[in-house]
Amino acid sequence: xxxxxxxxxxxxxxxxxxxxxxxxxxxxxxxxxxxxxxxxxxxxxxxxxxxxxxxxxxxxxxxxxxxxxxxxxxxxxxxxxxxxxxxxxxxxxxxxxxxxxxxxxxxxxxxxxxxxxxxxxxxxxxxxxxxxxxxxxxxxxxxxxxxxxxxxxxxxxxxxxxxxxxxxxxxxxxxxxxxxxxxxxxxxxxxxxxxxxxxxxxxxxxxxxxxxxxxxxxxxxxxxxxxx
Amino acid sequence: xxxxxxxxxxxxxxxxxxxxxxxxxxxxxxxxxxxxxxxxxxxxxxxxxxxxxxxxxxxxxxxxxxxxxxxxxxxxxxxxxxxxxxxxxxxxxxxxxxxxxxxxxxxxxxxxxxxxxxxxxxxxxxxxxxxxxxxxxxxxxxxxxxxxxxxxxxxxxxxxxxxxxxxxxxxxxxxxxxxxxxxxxxxxxxxxxxxxxxxxxxxxxxxxxxxxxxxxxxxxxxxxxxxx
Amino acid sequence: xxxxxxxxxxxxxxxxxxxxxxxxxxxxxxxxxxxxxxxxxxxxxxxxxxxxxxxxxxxxxxxxxxxxxxxxxxxxxxxxxxxxxxxxxxxxxxxxxxxxxxxxxxxxxxxxxxxxxxxxxxxxxxxxxxxxxxxxxxxxxxxxxxxxxxxxxxxxxxxxxxxxxxxxxxxxxxxxxxxxxxxxxxxxxxxxxxxxxxxxxxxxxxxxxxxxxxxxxxxxxxxxxxxx
Amino acid sequence: xxxxxxxxxxxxxxxxxxxxxxxxxxxxxxxxxxxxxxxxxxxxxxxxxxxxxxxxxxxxxxxxxxxxxxxxxxxxxxxxxxxxxxxxxxxxxxxxxxxxxxxxxxxxxxxxxxxxxxxxxxxxxxxxxxxxxxxxxxxxxxxxxxxxxxxxxxxxxxxxxxxxxxxxxxxxxxxxxxxxxxxxxxxxxxxxxxxxxxxxxxxxxxxxxxxxxxxxxxxxxxxxxxxx
DNA sequence: TATGAATGAGCTTTCATTCAT
DNA sequence: CATGAATGAAAGCTCATTCAT
Numbered sequence: 001x002x003x004x005x006x007x008x009x010x011x012x013x014x015x016x017x018x019x020x021x022x023x024x025x026x027x028x029x030x031x032x033x034x035x036x037x038x039x040x041x042x043x044x045x046x047x048x049x050x051x052x053x054x055x056x057x058x059x060x061x062x063x064x065x066x067x068x069x070x071x072x073x074x075x076x077x078x079x080x081x082x083x084x085x086x087x088x089x090x091x092x093x094x095x096x097x098x099x100x101x102x103x104x105x106x107x108x109x110x111x112x113x114x115x116x117x118x119x120x121x122x123x124x125x126x127x128x129x130x131x132x133x134x135x136x137x138x139x140x141x142x143x144x145x146x147x148x149x150x151x152x153x154x155x156x157x158x159x160x161x162x163x164x165x166x167x168x169x170x171x172x173x174x175x176x177x178x179x180x181x182x183x184x185x186x187x188x189x190x191x192x193x194x195x196x197x198x199x200x201x202x203x204x205x206x207x208x209x210x211x212x213x214x215x216x217x218x219x220x221x222x223x224x225x226x227x228x
Numbered sequence: 229x230x231x232x233x234x235x236x237x238x239x240x241x242x243x244x245x246x247x248x249x250x251x252x253x254x255x256x257x258x259x260x261x262x263x264x265x266x267x268x269x270x271x272x273x274x275x276x277x278x279x280x281x282x283x284x285x286x287x288x289x290x291x292x293x294x295x296x297x298x299x300x301x302x303x304x305x306x307x308x309x310x311x312x313x314x315x316x317x318x319x320x321x322x323x324x325x326x327x328x329x330x331x332x333x334x335x336x337x338x339x340x341x342x343x344x345x346x347x348x349x350x351x352x353x354x355x356x357x358x359x360x361x362x363x364x365x366x367x368x369x370x371x372x373x374x375x376x377x378x379x380x381x382x383x384x385x386x387x388x389x390x391x392x393x394x395x396x397x398x399x400x401x402x403x404x405x406x407x408x409x410x411x412x413x414x415x416x417x418x419x420x421x422x423x424x425x426x427x428x429x430x431x432x433x434x435x436x437x438x439x440x441x442x443x444x445x446x447x448x449x450x451x452x453x454x455x456x
Numbered sequence: 457x458x459x460x461x462x463x464x465x466x467x468x469x470x471x472x473x474x475x476x477x478x479x480x481x482x483x484x485x486x487x488x489x490x491x492x493x494x495x496x497x498x499x500x501x502x503x504x505x506x507x508x509x510x511x512x513x514x515x516x517x518x519x520x521x522x523x524x525x526x527x528x529x530x531x532x533x534x535x536x537x538x539x540x541x542x543x544x545x546x547x548x549x550x551x552x553x554x555x556x557x558x559x560x561x562x563x564x565x566x567x568x569x570x571x572x573x574x575x576x577x578x579x580x581x582x583x584x585x586x587x588x589x590x591x592x593x594x595x596x597x598x599x600x601x602x603x604x605x606x607x608x609x610x611x612x613x614x615x616x617x618x619x620x621x622x623x624x625x626x627x628x629x630x631x632x633x634x635x636x637x638x639x640x641x642x643x644x645x646x647x648x649x650x651x652x653x654x655x656x657x658x659x660x661x662x663x664x665x666x667x668x669x670x671x672x673x674x675x676x677x678x679x680x681x682x683x684x
Numbered sequence: 685x686x687x688x689x690x691x692x693x694x695x696x697x698x699x700x701x702x703x704x705x706x707x708x709x710x711x712x713x714x715x716x717x718x719x720x721x722x723x724x725x726x727x728x729x730x731x732x733x734x735x736x737x738x739x740x741x742x743x744x745x746x747x748x749x750x751x752x753x754x755x756x757x758x759x760x761x762x763x764x765x766x767x768x769x770x771x772x773x774x775x776x777x778x779x780x781x782x783x784x785x786x787x788x789x790x791x792x793x794x795x796x797x798x799x800x801x802x803x804x805x806x807x808x809x810x811x812x813x814x815x816x817x818x819x820x821x822x823x824x825x826x827x828x829x830x831x832x833x834x835x836x837x838x839x840x841x842x843x844x845x846x847x848x849x850x851x852x853x854x855x856x857x858x859x860x861x862x863x864x865x866x867x868x869x870x871x872x873x874x875x876x877x878x879x880x881x882x883x884x885x886x887x888x889x890x891x892x893x894x895x896x897x898x899x900x901x902x903x904x905x906x907x908x909x910x911x912x
Numbered sequence: 913t914a915t916g917a918a919t920g921a922g923c924t925t926t927c928a929t930t931c932a933t
Numbered sequence: 934c935a936t937g938a939a940t941g942a943a944a945g946c947t948c949a950t951t952c953a954t
Contacts (some may be wrong), residue, residue: 188412
C-alpha cells in the first residue's frame, strides 16, 4: 500500500531537484529511472499480479532493495508507473491544439491522435486494461491521478460548437458520448489485438491493417458529426 | 497445461453423459459445475495470475484436490472457463437470426445485442481483457477455441448486401471493419467502465447511462451504413 | 503398516485356496495377481518412496481401492512384493541340488546360478537395493521373511567339506565368507550396472559383457577354493 | 533440473572465492555448507524421492528458501551432493600412489583402501545405491561428473604389468575385470549390510566382522593374481 | 546508497488413503 | 468385489519484503 510505505521509509523520488544535481543524486536519478523503465515493461506485460519484483530488479540492473528504498512496495511502484503513464497521455492531449483547426479537421485529428498515441505508447493500453481489471482501485487511490483532468471533453465541446455554428456539424452531439466512441474505436483495436488476430487469422499489428482501421474509424466518426 | 494434464490422470469432465446419469455421476457433475462457477468468478475478478486455487475451492464448497482431479491444473481450469465463455457467446451469436430482418433493423439489433450480451455476461468482458493481457496464449493453445467460428461476419456480409440491394445502405462497406467498430463500441464501455467512471465522475453501470450509450452507438453505426 | 492393516480390514490374499476355486475367487485372484505384477514393476523401478499407488492401479488395470482392499496399504503391498521375491529366490536356491555334484562343479554352478538368477530376475537386485536403503526394516518386520532360511550356507558347507575330503579344495574355507564373495560378485554387477556403464562407457547389460564377467568370477572363486 | 535452475536465478555457490572472503560471503558460505551437510545426510538416508526439503532446512538450521536460493531445486541439490561425493572419492583414489609399491602390496593396498573408504564414507555407498536405482540419470546429466576419470584402471594396469614382469603375477589379467571384482567385494558388504545382518543374524557393522571380511577379500584377490 | 542474504507466508500441486454406492 | 469421488496432510517451490552490513 502506498500509505503504509509513506508512513515508513519511502524516499520522495528525486524527480525534479531544483538547482544543479550533484553526482550522488544523478546516480540516484538514474537508478530510479531504470527501475521505472523496467517496471513499466513488467507491469505492462504481466499486470500487477503477474509482475515480479525480482524481474524488475534484474531487468533494471538495480538491486532489489533499491526498489523498496525508492518506491516502498510493489504496489507503490505500480502506482508510480500508472501515474506517469496517465500524466504522459494527458500531456499529449493538452498539446493537441484542436481549437485552432477547422472543425472537421479537428475531429479527424483527434481520432488519428488517439490511434497514434496507442501505437506509440502500447504500454498505455495494457496498463489501462490492467487497471480496469483491478476496478480502477489505484486510479481511485491516487490523488495525483484524480487531479488529472480529461481536458479533451472541453476541447471537443468547443469544436462541436464551432462546427455547429459553421453549419458543418449536426446539432446536439453529446461531446462525452462522442469522445467515448472515439476512445472505443482506438482502444479496442489495440487492447484486443491478440484475441482478434487469433480469431480472425489476421495480424492487426501490421501497418497496413492499422491504416485501414484508422481510415474506417475516421470515416465513421466524420460521417456521424457531419451535417447531412 | 492442458496437454500435460491429459497425459496424466485428468478425468474427462462429464459434460454430456449419454443416457440417464446415475446418482454418482450426478454428484460428480455437480462438483464440476460448482468448481466451474467459482472459477469463473475468481478468474473474472482477478485474472489468471491473481486467481487463487484455494479461493476457488472454498467458494465452490468442493475439496481443493477435486479441482486437480477434474481439471488437471489451474491453467487447465482457466482454459475450460475461457472455452465455455467463448462457446456461450458464439452460441448466442448464432441464435441471433439477423438475416430475416430488414437490413437497418438487423444492424440495430446487432449493436444492441452486443451491448446486451456484455450486460448479461459481464464475465465475458473481463475474461477477454485478461486473455488479451496474456497475448491470447490460451485462445491460441485451445483447439476447441480455434474451431469456433466468428459466424457474425458472414451474417453481416449478407445484411450489408441486402441493404445495398434495397438501396438503404451505402456501397462498399467492409463487414469486418464494421464488425470491429460495433465490437469496439460495446466492449470498450464495459471493459473500461471502472477507469471511465472514476475519471469522469459518472457511474457507467447505471441503466440510464447504459441506455444513452447504446442509443448513441446505434445512431453512430446506422448513420454510417445508411445511404445518404 | 502391516500390523495396522491386519487389525482392520485386510483380506487374507487368496493365494492357495484349497479345493476348486469358484468363479468369484478366480476373478479375485486375477485382480490380486495383476496388482502384484504392477506393484513389483513400480517398486522395482522407483523404490518404496518413489512408487505411486495411482500408477500401480493404472498399470494393473484394477481400481485403486482394490489395492487397499487386498493389501491394506502401500507399505503392506511393498512387503508382499518383497516377500514373494525373497520366497522365489529361496525356492530357486533350494532346487539347486549342489550336493550331488563334484565339489568344483558345485561351486562353479553356484556362481553361475547367482549371476543367472539376477539376469532372469532383475527385480530382485533392485528390491534388495531398495530394502537396504531402508535399512532392511521390512525384512526385519516380516515374520515370513525372517523364517526363510538361507539354506545355501549349509549346502556350501557340505560342498566345501566334500572338496576338502577329496583333496581338491584347500582347508579352512569359511562358507559364509565364500558365500558373501560369490554374492558380492554377482550382485554388484547388476546393481551398479547403471553407474558403471556410464562411468566406463560400456554397456554392461550386453550378453557378451555378462559372459566375460561370469567367466572371470568363476575363475576368481575357483582359483581361491582349489588346493594348490 | 540443473539446467532450469541455472537459467533462472540460482546463485553460483561460492565454492572457491578468489582472495579473502569478507564477512558477508563467509556467512553465505557457511549457510551453503550447512545445507550441503544436512542434504547429504537426508539424501543418504532416504534417497532422492524419500528426502524432504523441509527436513534438510530444519537440520541445517537454514531457512528453507535459502536452499532454493543457492541450489535452485531439490534435484539440483541432490546433484551437488552427488558430485561432491564422487569428487571426494576420485580425489582419494588419485592420492593412493600404488605405483611405487611392490605389486602384491599394491593390490593388497587397493583392496584395503576400497573397504576403508566405505567405512569412512558410508554416505558414498548409499548415494551410489540410490543413483543406481535412478538408472544413473544424474550421473549422466552432470557434465562435471562425466568428466571425472576412473583413474584406478590405469594404475591397476601398471601394477599388473609390473607384477607380470616380476613374475609374481599370472599373465593376462584383465584390469577392468579385476577392478570390478575388488569393487564388488567392498561395495556389496556395506551396501547390503542391513539385509545380510538381518538374514544371517550377524552385525556386519562390527569391526571384528569387518576385519575378517577384509582379510578374506584380500586373500581371495591375492590368490587370484599370484603366479602359482 | 547499495548489496547479498535471509525470512515467512502462501502458492500450486501431489499423494496415500477413505467414503459411498 | 468393484468403482468413482472425495479428503486432508504435506510436498516442492515462489514471492514480496526486510535485515545487516
